[in-house]
Structures are given as structure tokens and as C-alpha cells.
Amino acid sequence: MQSTVTTDAAASTVRKLPFVIRFFQFFESLGVLAMLLIVIVVASVIAPGFFTSTNLTNLVITAAITAVTGFGMTLAIAMKGFDLSVGSVEALTAIIASSLLPLVNIPLTIVGTLIAGLFIGVINGLVISKLRVPAFVATLGMMGIARGVALIYTNGQSVLLVGYNDYAALNTGKLLGIPVPFVIALVTLAVFYVLLQQTPFGRHVCAVGGNEQAAIASGLRVDTITMAVFGLVGATAALSGVMLSSKLLIVDGTLGVGFELQCIAISVLGGTSLAGGSGNMPGTLVAALLLAAISSALNILNVEAFYQYLALGLLLIFALVLDTLRRSIITGVMTRGR
Amino acid sequence: MEPILVASQISKQFPGVRALDAVDFELLPGEVHALVGENGAGKSTLIKIFAGLLQPTDGRILLRGQPVHFDSPLQSQAAGISVITQEFNLVPQLTVAENIFLGREVIGPGGLLDRRAIRARSSQVLQELGLNVPAGQRVEYLGVGDKQLVEIAKALSREFHIIIMDEPTAALNAAEVERLFEIISNLRQRGIAVLYVSHRLNEIFRIADRVTVLRDGKRVGTRPIKELTEREVITLMLGRTLEEQAISHQAAAGEQVPALSVRDLRVPGSLHGISFDLHYGEVLGCAGLIGSGRSELMRALFGIAPRSGGEVRINGEPAQLRSADEAMRHGIFLLPEDRKVEGIFPDLTVLENLVINARHGAGRLANLFLHLDAERQEYAQVRGSLAIRARAPSQGISALSGGNQQKVLLGRALVTQSRILLLNEPTRGVDVGTKVEIYQLIRRLAQEGRAVLVSSSDVPELVHISDRCMVLSAGQLTALLEGAWITEDAVVAAAVGHTT
């Protein structure tokens, strides 16, 4: 039986909305891509040496390292959580990898480091779920702890990786012409994309982020999901740590400061909303490339490092304002349609 | 017939309060069993026990004769019990289909979602409900009424034998309520038991087979609905006979300038040109279904909803009303619809909740500081005037009952000396005893010279207290009834009909 009263407004809503919403979803995915293309074009013109094979390779590698943890952060943001400890974990795991390398072979080093990252992440998840603590405070604490442990373990010194050519190949090698780190990023993207969009787990993560009460009422185990998500974030931070150590070949406890900011920035820029409930993985990768491109251009133009701090801060605020704007426009359309 | 669910001597003890006291309850398959009682009678505690959210301190539950123990909502659901509550348990960012199958996703090869199967099955359930929304639509893009129906679809799509509905019609319009009742009849025929919790006695008399009344945590009676009248049910709920207070109706005020003079008011998406006058000394009711624009009208008059046209005059002078602050400076007061979300400050004391808007100092500098003595005096006055039951002004507001909290919010109108009161659902979630007190209060506030506009989804309530009553339907004014012409039939007809 069709109702004739008042739902005619709803029916017209169903018809009208898709355009505006589809416009925004379109813009979400392509907006970052457009920005990236613009930056690349502009940089190629005003920064000599930008559009060279060497520079582009470096750019892509830098982006890959950030993107990998970015995927983890996107997953966390979809669950309405944030992990401020990824920078410290990246440093700590880079050091762990460097310590394991002399002892075991490369695959085992990588696996061991990933497990360490996973472990730290699960602890974050435990604190957040069992102590009912807001994610950013718990991970703020872990940020201090991991950083402290990294500094204590190395006694403030650096660890050198000399002669580990196979390990360095993780950074310098190419697979079908694509730098290995970027391949790693693409694989991670594929894994996380499928995880978020095509598995029940991914839907549960979105449910917890979109409406935790509803998730609980549907019988979802929020605590387990929290621990799993933060465990994954920790693992991605560890993967970034591995990639970073294979690139720098010299690690210390001061690495990764400000890394968490970059990861959050690329998630939001890439179209993931802070409101939770959804995540844009491909957007994160594009945004990582955007950030790396801007950084690279500024470097070539000999702009001092601290201006890049400024740029990152402004870019983040810009991305956040866009997110808010987008949400309010959508809400506005919704209420007008009713 | 064997009952499907039996609760035997269920008790629930909280520190300091016995929420349930040796309650016996049984549910037969294929029956619609209503559960009524005042706020605090134990209804929601009993529901939470059945839902697995709470464990009884004493007593046992039998499902089809077997003792069961629900340690979690999961266990209760696995046992075939489904609970639909007033809070939407939907994830806005997921689609309708994903919401329906949340937690029970159909998995294809490789552990991935079988989206086709999920969508097909969701569409099927939605069709049964007559919901013309694509299953792939994100829930956040649905209207309020549709969301509730998705909730019900969610429950319907599971293997259940018992559905518990807690105030399911709170957010539905009349047509959707009809649809719901049809579905409930359907369920009845299929042999499913429905436990129907509601404050709305007229609905219960329409749909229920039996009714159980709780009072102060005890079961005071279970009877077939045919054997009772509404007054008898209320008597059971209150434990005393409800005195019919003579509610005196004043004739409309004389040749004064109207307090509010609204012409062609428009709010995008909700109001399409409303015109009326509100006089000092009268209670003007505002009836209408959900989505008729009632709420937006109140909010627009208070300056917190966007206006796209029309003119509002206060005491004859045009006013812009762009913000709550501005409205309050004109002497307008709004009692919000949902006091938990929009009304009270849970961490603050009763006193602070009452005087939050008070300005005791003369001049802006003096107003930077609090005037605690003046506030305490004010509190004492208002408390006496409204009969607010609180232990002390320094008590946390959360410790008060819903009805008393509502009185505190009403008290704000007295504190701010507002002369134009906009009351949005003044007795929502308030127990029957306090409801009557609030009706008296509203009449008194008007008699003392204020202009009162009451918006309510409770039609008998409006019939009871209004001098005049306007009816909105789909954003337009379809009727303005006066005095003896205000009847339930007239109001409902105008609410679902068209302009005469």
C-alpha cells in the first residue's frame, strides 16, 4: 500500500538528491586528482628538474611511505578514531628492523617488524576499548611511550645499516619499471580497499564509526574491531618504518616527528570524512602524491624546511575546512529537500 | 496455548532502587501484548532484561519452556528476540541493505560480501513494507519516517519469534502508523508475538490483545484489552482515580495587539506560507503530523531555523528573529522538543539549569559576574510556583525525574520573564501524574497574561488545553479551530486532509 501523505516530499528527495550527492562524491575522488595534476604541471614549469625521472622516482617513493600508513589511518578515521602514535611507531619499528637485520634474513626482518607494529597497535586498541579513553588521548600517551622507548633503546644514537644491499634494494629496486616502494603502496591500497569495501569487517568498521550504538545493537564486538583496526594501523606504521629504514639506511629515535599529521592530512584531503562511517583509500594515495609533489617542488625551489611545516599546517586546515563545507552543504540540501 | 516467553518472579535491584519486584509476565505466540506504566514503573528495565542488556537480580526467564539466560544482546537475538527502540540503530553512512544485514552479512567466495544476495533479500523485505527506497541508498539520505521503517525492515528480515517495539510510532506520521499496524496484524497471523510498549493508550486499544500494567516495579494486572476502558487502565497505572480537573477555557482575548502576528511564514522544505495571530492570555494549540512543519514553525519563531519569507510582528512591531538571543530579547521563550538533547545541562545543578539565562546585574560589566544570592531566591520562588520536586538547588539535574526536569525547563520562562512561550511537546516522556500538573501550569501561565503556543503530537492533550487550535499539514495551515470546535476528529481530519 502506497502512502500518499507527506512521503511525496521524501520521494522527491530521492529523485533530486542523487545529483548533488553524486556531484560531491565525484568531486571527492577527482578533486584531489585535479589538484595533483595542477601541482605537477605548475611545478614542472617553475621548478627546473622537477619533471625528471630521478625526481619523480624520489617523489613517488616518499609518497609511498606516507601513503602506506595513510591507509591505516583512513581505516581508523572510518571508525572515528585517530592514531597520533604512528610517527613514534614508525621510528621505533625502523629501529627494530635495523636491529633484526643483522640477526635474521630480510623476510623474517620484515615479518618481525610488522608483528611489532601490530602488537603496539593492539595495545592502543586495548587501552581505547577497555579504558573507554578517547582514541587520540590514548595514542598521545603511546606516542610518548614509543618515542621514549626508541630513544632509550638507541641511547640517542643512530643505527647505521651498512652493506645491506639487498635490503636497500627494497627502496631502490624496480618491478616492471615501478619503484618497489610504490608497488608496496599499491598492494597495500588494494588490500585495504577490499578490506574496507568488500568484507563484512570493513562494513563493521564503518558501522562503528557511523553509529556505535547501532553497531552494538547489531551485536558487533566493538572492542575486538577497535583492537583489530588499531593493530592494522600499527602494522602499516611498521611497514612505513621498514620502507623508511631501507631508504635512509641510518635510523635514530627522532624519525617520524610530525608523521601523524601528514597521515591525517592525506586521509582528509583524499576525501575521508572526519565524521566517520566511510573511507576513501584511493584518495589517500593521490593525496600522498600531492603532498610529496608540493614538498619536492618547494625543495627544488630552495624553500627552507620550516616553510614546509607551514605549508603542511595550512594544507591540513584547508582540507578540514573543505570537509566541513562539504558536510554542511549536504545537510543543507537534505533539509531543503524535506 | 503454550506461552512462548515466560518471565517468572523477575526482580531487578539497582543501588538504592528496586526497579522490578517479582514480576510475572508471559507472552503467547501470535498475540500483541501491550506493556504500559508510568515512567519509572519498570517497563524499560523489563525490556532491557529481555534484550540482554541487563541481568535480573532474581527470577528466571523461560523461552518455550526452557530456562534461558541472556548475557548480551547477541544471545537475546540468537534466541529469536528482536527489539526496536526509539533511537535509530542505523548507520547513516551505510546503505539500507547494509544496515539491514549488519552483523549477518551474506558471504560469498573468499570471505567477501555477496552484495547481490544482500541487495536482493533487502529489496524483498522493503517491498513487503511498501518502502519505495532503493536498497542501495545511503541511510543518511532518508527522511525520518523512512528510517524508522528501515529499522522495522531490519527486524523483519531476521528469524524472529518475538518482536519488542518500544514506542515505535513516536516519529511516524498517520499513514505510516496505519502501515505499521497492518504489518503487526500480519505478524500476528504468522504466529509471531509482539510486545508493544507505548504511552499512547488509543493505539493500544486499537492494536493490542492483552495489556499488562506495571506500577512501581510491580505487575498490577494483565487483562484482555476488551475488558478494560482507558480510564481503568490509567487507574491501574496510577493506583488512584484520575480526577478530572475542570479545565476552564478563556474566551479569546479582546482588542489587544496580538503578541505574535505571523504572515506568510516560509521555511525552506517545511513551511509554505503560514499566517496566524497569537494573543496574550490564550493557549494556541498547534497540531499536525510528523513532517507537517510544526517543529520548524517553533524553531523559526525562535530564530533557530532559516526563514525564506514572510513577516513576523511582535506586539505589532516587525522583528527579524535571526537568532535565539534576539528572540529571547523580544521576550520569546522556547521549550525544546527533546529535553535530553536540547534542554538540560546534565553536569550542572538544578539551580544552574534554571537560571542559566538570568541577568541580574544592571549593565554589561555587572553581568560578567554571577549573583548567587539573587539566583537562590529566584530558585526558591520558581520551585514553589511550579512544585518542582528536588532535594536541593545544588542537586545534579540528572537525578530528577523527567517530569521535574521538564518543570525546571519551563521555569526558565519564568526566570527570563518571557511573555511569549513556545512549548514544543511539553509532556513528552512525562508520567501521567506530572502531565496533569503541566496542563494546569500551561493554563495558569496563559491566564497570568502570557501568550502560549503549544505544539504537540498528542491530540487529546491539545483538545484538553487549547483555547484555539491550528492544524498544519505538509507545511500549510489547514484549519484554525476555536472553542467547542476543537475535537479530536476535527484535528485529525485537518491533519491528514487538505485545505477546506
Added chain:
Amino acid sequence: METAAQAGGRRAGALANILGRYFIQWLLVLAVIVLGLLNQNFRQPANLANILLQASFAGIGAAGMTLLIICGAFDLSVAGLLGLCGVALAEVLPAAGVVPAIIATLALGAVLGVANGLVVTKARIPAFIATLGMMNIYLALAFIWTNAQVIPVLNKDFQGLGFGTLLGVPIAFLVMIVVYAVAYLVLNYTTYGRYIRAVGSNEIASRVAGLPVDRVRVFAFVMVGVFTALAGILLTGMLSSANAIMATGFELNVIAVVVVGGTSLAGGQGTLFGSFTGALFFTVINNSLNMFGVAAYWQYVAVGLIIIFALGIEALRRRFMGVGRG
């Protein structure tokens, strides 16, 4: 009629209540007594005075942060804010003199607070992310201004401020006491103080009641800005120099102090006395770690652990005492 058992239970409940509500105060007293007994260096007046001095920086910052957290927001930019203010002071001092320089720095703190507040209220960005971004901006500005150098402070009068004592008590600590008194007054005796609690308790209800929510938030951010600038002034005095990263990790310390002090992160209620005690407690722990020869890096770990530990206590307290909203 209450039975003996019930009366005993009630008294035990009241005791638990007092223990719970003044938990951090008892902890501080305990720590001081135990450490004083264990280590005689700890007991020395010079060391105790040093503790008071060291506690003032995060302590003063925490006074503002407590108000902001009660209001329902967080400010992660304070490390950059402090650095920028310290740098400003050091740069302006030679030209302007002590008092004008201090006033200018406090004004700068207020302005930065307004900036933070506007970004959060006008752009509607969650506070902790917005301020994370602002932190970068403030750090960058400080770097740019100083060209990444350390700026020395040679003004003798000013150095007196940082190191000076009054009757053996460091001036910085006396300032902290005044700051907390002011914060207490604002919170409990002014309209905006009550609004801070109302907004933190229920923002939507605040709007419906016509409270100037955005202005209240900005006000809270300004309090943080001014108090942080004040902490920066004192820190610059103590270090006799300023640079952009002089307060790295400050936000961590300040939030830890507030959390340890017992203020709920959910907003709406909080305790300034708790933050005051928390600052002292924190410094006592750090000081004793130093004393026992524990490497500086452990302090990072300690801060993190203390935050988590304190939050755990809070969670237990909530469950055990049923404190919180009805």
C-alpha cells in the same frame, strides 16, 4: 530503618567517595612522603623549591587547558604557541623593556588563542585536529622569525623573574598560584565560567538557550593562549633564552597533568585543584626519576604511561562509583 550493616556500608561508601574525589591529592602526599623517606636529596629545600619551579610551566598551561577541556575542546598547539610567544618575548625585550614586552607577549598569546578559537568555531573543525594544524603553523612562524636560531635573553631584570624567589618560594610558583586563583574565580563566579561548563555539558542545549556558544569557546581558547604565553614568559626567563622548539612535548605534559588531576575528558565538569595537584605530582615523579639516575628519555615513557594509567583510574572510578551523567 537502616541496619548496622547498611550504615557501615554507607560510611564506607562515603570514605570511598572522599578517597575517589581527592585521589590525586592523596597520591601526591603519599609520593612526597615515600620519596622523602627514601632519598635524602629529595628532601632538600633547594630540591623542593626546584620542584615547585619546574611544576609551574605545565601547571600554568594546565590551568587554561582545564577550562578548555571543561568547555569540550582540546588545544594541541600549545607547544608551538609557547615557542612563538617565547621567541616574541626574546626578540622584543631588548627594544621595549620588561613590562611592555611581557604585555605584548600576553597579547600575542591572546591573539593566537583567538585564532585557534576561530578556526574551531567558524570553520567547525574538530578542535584537536585543527590545533594540530595550527601547531605546525606556529612552529613554522617561530622558526622563520628566528631563522632557526636560539635567541638569548640578557636583560638582568627579566632573568630575575625566571630565577627569583620570594621567601624561598620561586616566583614562578607564586604566579601559578595566582593563575589558579584567577581561573577558579572565572570558572565559578563569572557568567562566562558557567557558560564554559554549560557548553561543555550540552552544546545543543546551550544554543537553544541562546548562550553565545562560539564566543564562549573562543574565550576558553584565549584563556589557554594567555596562560600558555605566561608559561612561555617564565620559561624564557628560566632558560635565559628562547627558540622555536623550546617546549616540545608541552601539549603532552599539559594534557597529562589535566588528566591525572581528574578532569573528565568528556567535558562539563572538571577540577582546577586537581590540575594544580597533578602538575606537582608530575614534577615530583620526573624529579625523582632524575634523582634515581634514570635517563631523560624515560620521562617520555613516564608521561605516556601516566596518562594511560590516570585514564584507567578514571575509568575504574566511573564504573565503581557510578559517577557521571544520569
